Amino acid sequence: MNDAGASAEVEAAACAAAPVPAERGQREVFCGLTGIVWLHRKIQDAFFLVVGSRTCAHLLQSAAGVMIFAEPRFATAILGERDLAGLADANEELDRIVGRLLERRPEIRLLFLVGSCPSEVIKLDLSRAAQRLGRVHAPRVRVLSYSGSGIETTFTQGEDACLAALVPEMPASAQPGLLVVGALAEIVEDQMRRLLDRIGVGPVAFLPPRRAGELPAIGASTRFLLAQPFLGDTTMALERRGARRIAAPFPLGAEGTTMWLRAAGAAWGIPAAAVDAAVAPDRARAESALAAKSAELAGKSVFFFPDSQLEVPLARFLARELGMKPLEVGTPYLHRGLMAEELALLPGDVTPVESQDVEAGLDRARALRPDLTVCGLGLANPLEAEGFATKWSIELLFSPIQGYEQAADLAELFRRPLARRRRLAA
Ligand code: SF4
Secondary structure, X not given: OEOOOOOOEEEEEOOOOOOEEEEEOOOOEOOXXXXXXHHHHHOOOXXXXXXXXXXXXXXXXXXXXXXXXXXXXXXXXXXXXXXXOOOOOHHHHHXXXXXXXXXXXXXXXXXXXXXXXXXXXXXXXXXXXXXXXXXXXXXXXXXXXXXXOOOOOOOOHHHHHHHHHHHHHOOEOOOOEEEEEOXXXXXXXXXXXXXXXXXXXXXXXXXXXXXXXXXXXXXXXXXXXXXXXXXXXXXXXXXXXXXXXXXXXXXXXXXXXHHHHHHHHHHOOOOHHHHHHHHHHHHHHHHHHHHHHHHHHOOOEEXXXXXXXXXXXXXXXXXXXXXXXXXXXEEOOOOOOOOHHXXXXXXXXXXXXXXXXXXXXXXXXXXXXXXXXXXXXXXXXXXXXXXXXXXXXOHHHHOXXXXXXXXXXXXXXXXXXXXXXXXXXX
16 A cells, blocks of 8 residues: 655646646555556456565455456565565576466466566666566567556556556557557457447557457557546557557546547547447437436535546546536546546536645545545545445446446446445435
8 A cells, every 4th residue: 555645735737727736745545556456357368476575465465356266367476575685686586486487377478577666665677677587488478567666656557557568569550540548348348349340440459458469550550549547658658659649538428438439430530420320329328327327316426535547537427427516526646638638528616636635635525525435445444434425446447337338337336335325324
């Protein structure tokens, strides 16, 4: 767990449309190792080897306590006291562990060495280790590295760092195509592919791919569309390869999904009316499923603590499609470029707060008494004990929430804690 402390100060940060208050202070978020929990399910022949401490191993075990029946695809190489004191050669030890792992697990095609706070503190150079081990184990296994450290980061940045590490490995291509970027559940990926095909956009590829050997090709004719909002480093890496981003809101809710698909269509010269006609039945189904949920959610207030970086698109969805009232939208980082379309859609009286100071945020939440509070696990239990209805933001990363078919499921994630609180009160 990351608990970066500093004296609280509030400063103003410039935003294209309006100033966004940016706080600096103590925060409580999971670290980037958490991303392994959904990434290891996505890239099916990859293995994530965290080079860290027992704390890192505990975090992974408790965040992913689902691996009892399967061969796990992640593990922690634990740095002992001798490594941390610089008395042992951690590189030698790492080479031995990786050799043993790859011998025992011949199905692994892609190995990520994942840095942590302890490996960063002792300055263990994992990118050099990845190059060295890559040479030893090529061509069977590709070895890459990225940092999941919790020093000044938040948990979704683990996915950003992982995808950014994949970009230099993507083959070059001059062929036009659409790349959808961000880990999506396979069911969502299949739906998106069907919709984009129907609209006439393609060929479509996804990053990350389902298998290490299926990394999509990229070049100056590639247009890419983000499916997740926290991919700033990946965006820069893709742009360095010549690909161009299609600016769009994120595909959350019926409206968000339609705008996302329209943006893809526009990049292919397809008018919005033609996109709308192609997706009309899907959109209508999503809207009617949402209408059933909005009866219980409309008019309810919601307060976001900064955690997942999904806060702004979620607040937009809850306000515009379900009639909820966002009181405060805390977000750990606000990438104004990637978030411009979302910020423009937020109700005028809602201002995001960047890098919120947790104590000040708690004071404001207690004063405002929202009907629903969206926050990390560390805050949820104490707030529940104080009588708040809470939603764990991490669940929004583990659940399929993007696209038309999932719009009502996304609304249900917010309806359920309110219903539970009502039952408890009764
Ligand atoms: S990487 Fe850092 S914050 Fe994350 S579990 Fe390990 S020690 Fe804790």
